Amino acid sequence: MKNVVVLGSTGSIGRNTLSVLSDFADRFKVFGFSTNTNTDLLQKQIQRFQPQMVAITDRKGFEAFQKTDETEILFGIAGLKKLCSEPEVDLVINALVGSVGLLPSFEAVESGKDLAIANKETLVIAGGLLIRKAKEKNVRILPIDSEHSAILQCLLTGKKEEVRRLILTASGGPFLDRKKEDLKNIKVKEALSHPTWEMGKKITVDSATLMNKGLEVIEAHWLFDMPADKIRILIHPQSIIHSMVEFVDGSLIAQMSVPDMKIPIQYALFCPERLPTNNRPLDLTQVKNLTFEEPDQEKFPCLEICYQALEMGGTAPAVLNAANELAVKAFLEEKISFVDICEIVTATLKHHQVMENPSLDDILNADKWSRQEAERIINSRSEVGM
Ligand SMILES: NC(=O)c1ccc[n+]([C@@H]2O[C@H](COP(=O)([O-])OP(=O)(O)OC[C@H]3O[C@@H](n4cnc5c(N)ncnc54)[C@H](OP(=O)(O)O)[C@@H]3O)[C@@H](O)[C@H]2O)c1
Structure with missing residues (x-):
């Protein structure tokens, strides 16, 4: 019986994970989980799984939460x-969304826990x-992203030196045509209607700009120790x-497989079983x-900018991610247009002085700088009415 923690249990991946864990209740005990603001669902999950402890990151949600003796509320x-x-x-x-997943990921690995990771932002920012x-602590990092789960499974059929390239498939999102x-x-609303997957808002927008696929290239680079020129994207x-x-x-x-995140989640739980x-x-x-085509780099410039950030190295991917x-x-707040997303990321990255071999603190500082810079660019554009 393994004790499992699910960070972000109220999200799309988190809910699917709890569902898989309840299918295997004889193998896993749900020790704890977390939410940011969705305390109503958290309450239901507590009743269902009776965890030892849960965490709420939103202060208002935490203060208003009805505490009980059975579950510790952090x-x-x-x-x-x-x-x-x-x-x-x-x-x-780790099923959190965004760079908030970074410190918990490191805490898990530092504490000697295996880490099954959907939170691709952690790997983009500080994958190296x-x-x-993880190597130093002798723990496993197991991908949940369906593409990386697929690559992991395919790699089992050969040796690393026999690999010519990894091919990440992409649905192409809602604006392919x-x-x-x-x-x-x-x-x-249009950007939030993905043709094949039901996901949280941030990854759904990332899928529409194809930034998601670019982030996955960086994720694959670190997970499988593969250079960028050996990672290709194919629209499928x-x-x-x-x-x-x-x-x-x-x-x-x-x-x-059919597109169902429960399949890669289960693989991460039992892999290679x-x-x-x-x-x-x-x-x-x-x-x-089953159709395939090359991605249109001109229409979706986020792909190229991710390859560039990987090439720049050091703090560049953290800056890309935060921007x-x-x-x-x-x-999502309707302050900028859809195409502005990539323009703002590109401009922020252009203004960044890359630091090589950054520590975790350097990465956190770069993330902070990037947010301020991206905010400044957004504000300056709205002032000139762009
Ligand atoms: N969804 C998919 O099919 C899919 C597939 C592959 C990879 N991924 C990756 O998996 C991760 C999660 O995606 P998702 O679609 O499940 O996202 P989601 O539905 O938005 O869920 C995110 C979870 O993180 C929590 N959260 C959000 N902001 C937080 C903060 N500031 N502090 C602490 N917790 C916070 C949310 O709490 P609340 O419920 O309170 O907002 C929720 O529990 C992302 O990195 C994504 O790229 C997702």
């Missing part, structure tokens, strides 16, 4: 870190440091092939077409 980032470091905990699942720390000139008038609108590995003998190994479940199997006779988080928030 507050803030310190609460998330405590959840990750309790001696009884075996596995931490995290992987190094829109003209470039139409993108500036995209409404928030049906989201059936979740990613592929091309080997030097010309073999292409792909992992396929496979257990029977009620997940819907893929019926290939029902899949009419993107801020720009996506501004887009």
Whole structure:
């Protein structure tokens, strides 16, 4: 029986994770979980799973929460870190969104816990440091992102030196067939309707700009120790092939399933073991077409900017990520247009003086600087009426 903590249990990945964990209640005990603001759902999850402790990061939500004797209620980032470091905990699942996931991820690894990670921002910002720390502590970092789960599975069929390249598939998001000139008038509601996946708002917007795929390139670079020029992106609108590995003998190994995040979540929990479940199997006779195309880099410049940030190295990916988080928030608040997102990220990155071999503190400072710079750019653009 493993004791598991789910950070961000009220989100899309968090809810799916609790559902998978309840299918395997004989193998896992839900020790704790967390929310930011959704304390109503947290209350229901407490009743259902009776955890030892939970964390609430939003102050108002924490102060208003009805406490009981059975479950300890923790507050803030310190609460998330405590959840990750309790001696009884075996596995931490990080399903937080954004750079808030960074410190809890490090706390989990530092405390010797295996870490199953959906929070790609941690790997984008500080993947090198995290992987190094995980090796030092002899703990596993297990991807939950469906693309990286697919790559992990495909890599089991060969040796690392036999890999020619990793191929990350992308649905292409809701604007795959829109003209470039139409993108500036995209409404928030349109950007939030993803054709194949149901996800939180931030990743849904990232999927529409294709920033998500660029972030996944950086994530793959760190997880699989693969240079950027060996990581390719292919648009595959049906989201059936979740990613592929091309080997030097010309073999292409792909992992396929219906698009359902419960499948990669379960794989992260048991990897490399496979257990029977009620997940819907893929019926290939029902899949009419599997199509592939090159991404349109001009229409979706976020892809290129992610490759550039990876190439720049050091603090650049942290700056890219923070500027993107801020720009996506501004887009969701209707302060900027859809195409402004990438322009703001690009301008912020351009103004950044990269620091090589940064420490965790340097990365946190770069994240802070980037948010201020992106905010300044957003404000200056609205002043001149852009
Ligand atoms: N959704 C997917 O299918 C999918 C697939 C692959 C990878 N991912 C990655 O998984 C991560 C989570 O995505 P998601 O779609 O599950 O996001 P989501 O639905 O927005 O859920 C995010 C979770 O994090 C919590 N949270 C948000 N802001 C926080 C803060 N400032 N402090 C502490 N907790 C905070 C949320 O609490 P509240 O409920 O109170 O807001 C919620 O529990 C992201 O990194 C995403 O890129 C997601």
